[in-house]
Amino acid sequence: MVDAVKRLIKPQIQALSAYHVPNSDGLIKLDAMENPYSWPEQAEAQWRSVFADPEVNRYPDPSATEVRQALREAMSIADDLDIVLGNGSDEIIQMILMAVNGAAGVLVPTPTFVMYEMIAQFFSIPFYGVPLTEDFELDLPAMLAAVKKHQPDVIFLAYPNNPTGNAFVEADVNAIIKAADGLVVIDEAYAPFTDVSYLETLSQWDNVVVMRTVSKMGLAGLRLGYLVGHPDWIEQFDKVRLPYNINVLTQKAAVIALSHQSDFDEQAMKIRESRQQLMEALSELPINIFPSETNFLLIRMADHEQALSVFDGLKQEGILIKILSRPDTPLVGCLRVTVGSEPENTAFLAAFKRHF
Ligand SMILES: Cc1ncc(COP(=O)(O)O)c(C=O)c1O
Structure with a gap:
């Protein structure tokens, strides 16, 4: 080397x-x-018309206002919550871990989505994994003990979880949210395939944000993730977002796609x-x-x-x-x-x- x-x-x-x-x-x-x-076919026809004048000589709208508005409508996001976008939800994980103090670490149940640990390592943030039970449910006593011991800055809960596929018991998730001093990120990447979600009740928690992506609904190639939460959280995460992180073509394609939700x-x-x-x-x-x-x-x-x-x-x-x-x-x-x-x-x- x-x-x-x-x-x-x-x-x-x-x-x-x-x-x-x-x-x-x-x-x-x-x-x-x-x-x-x-x-959908109609979306494809609209997409072709974008190429009549793709406007790729210009930088994209830095705050992707139209995309955020389209997401707000398509996903029924409440007016009192804000949205920040990432180049995939991977980038949002990076933004969150870039912005937090980090010294108290990141806590997750394991096994779970590997990028939480990888990105924590990028930033030298201590990482704590608490094994799931044998049937891949949250081990609530162990999670609560870890929350108490480490008081982590961030807890990531993939809900439903990857790679186990299940959605954790809601009462367990609520207990963790209540016990947490730090931020709880509910990662709802698989929202299209489940009826459970924290998005509708999000306004009632001030230490919870919901992270989603358009990847699994059929737009993985666009690279577009979004984080929804109290404006105070979103304002801070937006500061570490690179100015033009959502490119022109993704913005146009997402607006078209979301009109065909x-x-x-x-x-x-x-x-x-x-x-x-x-x-x-x-x-x-x-x-x-x-x-x-x-x-x-x-x-x-x-x-x-x-x-x-x-x-x-x-x-x-x-x-x-x-x-x-x-x-x-x-x-x-x-x-x-x-x-x-x-x-x-x-x-x-x-x-x-x-x-x-
Ligand atoms: C739980 C979970 N979160 C986030 C992601 C990343 O999604 P994106 O394509 O938006 O970066 C994945 C991808 O597989 C995932 O399983």
Whole structure:
């Protein structure tokens, strides 16, 4: 390694592995919780008209006012709450952890979305993980004890959780919010696929913000996440947002897409139905399938070796899912499969049964 790199780059960054995205060229892609459907035809026609004058010679609207207004209407966000946008919700996690003091650390239940820990490491923020119970529910006594001990600056609760797929018991989440001295970020990335949410009742909490994304509803390529909360919180996070973080094309596309929200809602309903069908078909096999309020299923095979051989077998047949299994961890034997289109799910099921 070049000497100056060793000297100048933070040790915790040197020790990290970059977030790995496997090559999926030519594969049926069921690894990243994307929506398999393309966007509505009418939206596509409107989008083409944007190219008559895409205005990419100009910087974007720095505060993306139209996008925020479109989100407020489409998601029924109350007038007393504000919204800040990120280049995906990943960037919002970064903005939050850039703005907070950080010394008291970040607390999450584990396993959960990996970017909370990675970004905490970027900023040298202490990170505390409290294991979920065996059925991947919050271990409330352990969470409350950790809250009391560390008094963390930020608690992230993915609701529903990735990679476990379940939405934690609401009373447990409420108990954590009440016990917390710091900020609780409810990450509702999977909102299109569940009926639970903190968005409607958000105004009643002054230490809670709700983070969402348009990625899972069908717009992962746009990179647009949003954070909703009390104006006092949003004002501070907005200060660390880079001025033009939402590009011109994303802003235009998002406004068009959000005017077709009902079509995206229909797609989400279709995915929820397919999730149920996939679950039923898989439940004929002697595997453990966890309940899901998301657009993916978490499956536990007999052991790590079986998970590995099913993952490899599927890949050889052109189907990419996610292997989460690591020996001696709570996810040993686990695979995660995104709910795809009907033909994709059929292909997955047939191949899964062949390699089982
Ligand atoms: C719980 C959770 N939060 C946030 C994200 C990131 O979403 P985005 O595409 O908006 O960066 C993901 C992505 O998989 C996720 O699972």
